[in-house]
Amino acid sequence: MPLHLKASSQAGLQGYPIFDPVGTNEYIKTELVNLGWKPNISIPKQYNFLGTHIDAGKAGAIVENQFSNYPFLLNNTIRSEFFFKAETRFSGSATKLVIIITKAHMFPASNSTLYYEQAVRFVQV
Secondary structure (H helix, E strand, O other), X not given: OOOOEEEOOOOOOOOOEEEOHHHHHHHHHHHHHHOOOEEEEEOOHHHHHHOOEXXXXXXXXXXXXXXXXXXXXXXXXXXXXXXXXXXXXXXXXXXXEEEEEOOOOOOOOOOOOOOHHHHHHHHHX
């Protein structure tokens, strides 16, 4: 996939290229839709305390694109595990596979954004 960058507005980094989570997220969603995945699937009303939607789903698999920060990773991880264990139905099929996509620390990014290596350390605690 193409690398999506944007100009930073952070003090000390203004104008420098940094990772663009919005462009990356949109690209992934568009490509998944092209492959037959359903985007922005509503979370069932009884679980709406966990959020409003998941990023994409198809045939028992759900996808969460996570380029934000720790609290959002924790929320997406916990709720995805919950949906898996409860066999929550999205797009007519029980959840059997959860995919969480995040970025690696190889690209400059906004302060406080999550990257894969942080998530690995978080899981190992």
